[in-house]
Amino acid sequence: MRLAELSRHSGVSVATIKYYLREGLLMPGRQINATTAEYDEEHLRRLRLVRAMIQIGRLPVATVREVLGHVDDDSLPRTIRLGAALWALPQVPEPDEDDEYVQAAHQEVDALLDRLGWENAKRLATISPAYRSLVVAVAAFRRLGYGWGAEQLVPYAELMHRTAVLDLDLMETHPSQAEQTEFAVLGAILNEPAMRALHRLAQEEESSRRYGFE
Amino acid sequence: MRLAELSRHSGVSVATIKYYLREGLLMPGRQINATTAEYDEEHLRRLRLVRAMIQIGRLPVATVREVLGHVDDDSLPRTIRLGAALWALPQVPEPDEDDEYVQAAHQEVDALLDRLGWENAKRLATISPAYRSLVVAVAAFRRLGYGWGAEQLVPYAELMHRTAVLDLDLMETHPSQAEQTEFAVLGAILNEPAMRALHRLAQEEESSRRYGFE
Numbered sequence: 001m002r003l004a005e006l007s008r009h010s011g012v013s014v015a016t017i018k019y020y021l022r023e024g025l026l027m028p029g030r031q032i033n034a035t036t037a038e039y040d041e042e043h044l045r046r047l048r049l050v051r052a053m054i055q056i057g058r059l060p061v062a063t064v065r066e067v068l069g070h071v072d073d074d075s076l077p078r079t080i081r082l083g084a085a086l087w088a089l090p091q092v093p094e095p096d097e098d099d100e101y102v103q104a105a106h107q108e109v110d111a112l113l114d115r116l117g118w119e120n121a122k123r124l125a126t127i128s129p130a131y132r133s134l135v136v137a138v139a140a141f142r143r144l145g146y147g148w149g150a151e152q153l154v155p156y157a158e159l160m161h162r163t164a165v166l167d168l169d170l171m172e173t174h175p176s177q178a179e180q181t182e183f184a185v186l187g188a189i190l191n192e193p194a195m196r197a198l199h200r201l202a203q204e205e206e207s208s209r210r211y212g213f214e
Numbered sequence: 215m216r217l218a219e220l221s222r223h224s225g226v227s228v229a230t231i232k233y234y235l236r237e238g239l240l241m242p243g244r245q246i247n248a249t250t251a252e253y254d255e256e257h258l259r260r261l262r263l264v265r266a267m268i269q270i271g272r273l274p275v276a277t278v279r280e281v282l283g284h285v286d287d288d289s290l291p292r293t294i295r296l297g298a299a300l301w302a303l304p305q306v307p308e309p310d311e312d313d314e315y316v317q318a319a320h321q322e323v324d325a326l327l328d329r330l331g332w333e334n335a336k337r338l339a340t341i342s343p344a345y346r347s348l349v350v351a352v353a354a355f356r357r358l359g360y361g362w363g364a365e366q367l368v369p370y371a372e373l374m375h376r377t378a379v380l381d382l383d384l385m386e387t388h389p390s391q392a393e394q395t396e397f398a399v400l401g402a403i404l405n406e407p408a409m410r411a412l413h414r415l416a417q418e419e420e421s422s423r424r425y426g427f428e
Contacts, residue, residue: 011357048358051358052358056354077425077427078421078425078426079418079421079422079425079426079427080427082421082425083418083421086414086417092407113415118415118416118419120419120422120423120427121415121416121418121419121422123422123427124418128415128418129414130411130414130415130417130418131411131415133407133410133411133414134408134411134412134415136407136411137404137407137408137411138408140266140270140404140407141404141408143225144262144265144266144400144404152384153408153412155380156377156380156408156409157412157415157416159373159376159377159380160409160412160413160415160416161416161419161420162373163370163373163413163416164413164416164417164419164420165420166369166370166373167417167420168417168420168421168424170366186358186360188414190351190354190355190358192410192413193306193347193350193351193354194348194351194352194355194370195370195374195409195413196347196406197306197344197345197347197348197350197351198348198367198370198371198374199374199378199406199409200300200342200343200344200347200402201327201332201335201342201344201345201348201371201374202335202371202374202375202378203300203344203378203381203382204293204297204334204335204338204342204344205332205334205335205375205378206375206378206379206381206382207292207293207296207297207382208293208335208337208338209334210382211291211292211293211296212291212292212293213291213293213294213334213337
C-alpha cells in the first residue's frame, strides 16, 4: 500500500508517519520510484505499536527507539529479548541500597523467591527492574510499620504467576516471534491499567458481597 | 505523647506535623495547657497514612483531605465508605462516550460482569471509577485492532477476584473499622506497585521456564 493508504488504515496522519520514518521508529517502505514507496502489514503493525507506546504509554521517542531495538534484535535469546523490551519501559526509582528498610526488603524478597521456587527469577534478580521494584515496594510497607514480607506476599505471588501464564498463553497465540514480542510490549502498556481496573472492580464486588450496600 | 515524641516515633519532622495540623490532615491533640497538647496512637496511625499518601502516592493536600473525609465518615455504609476513600484517589481520564470504541468497550465490560456474575459491581457501575477505567483500557485495545473483550478478560477477572479476597481478608485482620479503612487506602497506594512488580517477576519466571535463558 502507499503512504496515504497506510495512513488511512492505521488512523495515523501522513505527517506523523513521515516523522516516525525520519526518527527511525518505522522501517522505510520498499522504494518503487524516486517519490513512491510501498508499505505492508508489517508497517501497519509497527505503527500500531509505536502509537500505543507514544499515545497511550506516553513514552519519549528515545525510549520507543530503545524498546524497538530490543523487539527487533533476533540475535538475543527469547527470554532476554522479551525482558529487554519490557525493561526499557519506564521503571520505578532505584532502591537506595544504604537504607536499612531496603536491606530488610531484599532479604524478604529473596526469601519469597525461595519459598515460591522461582529459581529463574532469582537468577535474573541482579539485572531485573521488576525485582528492584518489588524491593522498593516492600521497603515502603516496612518503613510505614507494616511487617510485610515473604509470608504475606506468597499468595499474591501465586496469583500473579497464574496471571503470567495467561499472558504468555495469549502471547503465543500470535504466529511469529516478532509479533509475540510486539504483543508483550503492548501488553505491558495496556494490560496494567486493565488489571488495575479489574482488581478494583473485584474489590468493589467482594466488599459489597461481604458488607452490603447499606 | 508530646509533639516531639510524636515526631520521633513517626519519623515526621515537627514542622511537617504542624503543617499537617494546620491543614486539617491530622486531628488536634488533647490540649493539656496553653502550649502543650497530648497525642496518642491514633495520631501516629493517621500520620503514617498521610505520609504514605503524600510521599509515596504523591497526592496533593486537597486530595488527602478528601480521602480522609471519607475514611472518617462513619455515617456511610461500609462498602460506600471504603469505595469513597479509594475513589478519591487519582483515576485515569474519563472515557469519551461519543467514541465508537468506548461504546463497544461498554458493551464488552457489561457482558464481562454478566458472565462473571458480578451483580454488585454492575449495580455500582454508574458511580464507579474502576468501571470507567476498565472501559477506557478495553477501548484502547480495540482501537489498536485487538479484539479484547469479555471472552479474554474472564480468566483475568477471576484471578483479580481471588486477589481482592486476599485484600479484604488481610484488611479484616485489623481490629477496628477505622483501621480497616485506613489499611484499604494504604493498600491502594502501596499494593499496586507491589502487584505490578510481582506480575513482572512472574512473567520473567514463566518466560524463563518456557524459553530458557539462551
